[in-house]
Amino acid sequence: MTRSGRRPGPTETRAHILAAARAQFAAHGYRGATIRAIATDAGVNPALVHHFFGSKEKVFAAALDLPLNPDLVVTTLLAGPRDEIPERLVRLFLTLWSAPESSKSLHALIRSISTSEAAAAMLRQFLERAMLAKVTEALGIPRLRATAIASHLVGLALVRYIIKVEPLASATDDEVVALLTPVLRLYLTKD
Amino acid sequence: MTRSGRRPGPTETRAHILAAARAQFAAHGYRGATIRAIATDAGVNPALVHHFFGSKEKVFAAALDLPLNPDLVVTTLLAGPRDEIPERLVRLFLTLWSAPESSKSLHALIRSISTSEAAAAMLRQFLERAMLAKVTEALGIPRLRATAIASHLVGLALVRYIIKVEPLASATDDEVVALLTPVLRLYLTKD
CATH class of the missing domain: 1.10.10.60 (Homeodomain-like)
Structure with missing residues (x-):
């Protein structure tokens, strides 16, 4: 080479x-x-x-210039009381989408998965085999719930940062954290 | 012409x-x-x-071949007990994404908003001025919560139908309804 x-x-x-x-x-x-x-x-x-x-x-x-390191996500989630996991998760996600470099990569990622089946397949396998496998094991929640949480966060990014629908687009990070935390807590609570 | x-x-x-x-x-x-x-x-x-x-x-x-008629959404949501609104909302959304014609349009919509700022702006204005305006008025919930619900549903579509992450991709409609209903109910409940 x-x-x-x-x-x-x-x-x-x-x-x-x-x-x-x-x-x-x-x-x-x-x-x-x-x-x-x-x-x-x-x-x-x-x-x-x-x-x-x-x-x-x-x-x-x-390779995908992806600011998503499963080990970092798990470490961040577990760094504090379990009750505060939903808040830490939302804050980590908002930080990734707000920081200029990671935000650029994430925008590119959304573009590529919605236009290329190959990119969607790669991200799917990465999420299933690396990210969700580690996060569900660390949090002890069923896989289906973890995908529900992931779907809420992905949709938040799309509506807040890409479609930019108000008032969600202009809400402060604290307002978004207050909005989503009770809902994610519900997903994290075992039946 | x-x-x-x-x-x-x-x-x-x-x-x-x-x-x-x-x-x-x-x-x-x-x-x-x-x-x-x-x-x-x-x-x-x-x-x-x-x-x-x-x-x-x-x-x-x-014009966008969009199977999203705000009046139909409101009529569907209000056609029954208020307590069952979350379930009707999820079922309506899953039906739109499962039916071949509407699903095709919705896929095209996601593609266009993630690649074109103009398309994102059009959808944003449509959601803000037509869809969310009518839905929040009909349900009597704050706008911010309505955008949170919309974001969860949009993310569900992305993770279930576009990225196709398991086990959410293969879950039955009933399983998805059972998964999301309590969470959407929380958003619909006034503080």
Whole structure:
């Protein structure tokens, strides 16, 4: 993959790995892509992919420029009283959609899943196998409820940040937290 | 607008009006477009636009091939005990997304709003001025809560029908109704 005779620097290598990862995820989906195949495509040792990214889910998040790290989500949710999980979840989500860089990636993600079945399939597999698997295990709630929570948050993003429907678009983060917290708490409460 | 010397039939006239409406909504947004301008563009009398569609919101829904008629939504919601409104709302929404024709339009709508700011603006104005205005008045709930309900439903569609995340994608309509009803009831309950 190296274009000149010199050895590529870490930034170049990282970029090569991400380009190979995008190609592999696009061709084989989240499930079908392997660290080994990505490494082969990038012309590096698989250990180097692990060194740069740590895991397939992290390569995926980086390849899609996705500010969604399942471990970070779980750590944030569990960092405090269980009763405050809904509030922490809404705040984390609002922060991701408000910060310029992550917001740009998330907008691009919504665009790609609504126009490309392949992108939707990749995100589906990532959510099912990485994000929801970890979050439901950490919170001890049924999968179906976790998808309901995810759907409310995704819809919040669409209505607040993309369609920009008032008064939700102009509501403060605190107002949105107050609005959604009781509802998410209901989903998190076991029957 | 007539291409031959003969007088156009009702199907042709309706199509001319819808083409003019799409152009007007695209150029001036939902708020800026008027029945008068649409009629002028279509080369017909404004009374004829009223005759075919009844109101600007209905021209809009027809122009976007949108199975969202605010009056129908309100009538459906109010057709029975108030306590069962959440269930009727979820069932109506699931029916629209399951029926082949309306589902096709809704998929196209999600695609267009996530790729076009103009389409997002049109839908925003339609939701704010027609749909949410009527629904919040009929149900007597604050606007912010109505947008929260709308966001949950939009996200449900995205996660269940577009990204197709399991187990939400394969859940039966009854399971989805049971899942969302208590949550929407919470939004509909006044503080």
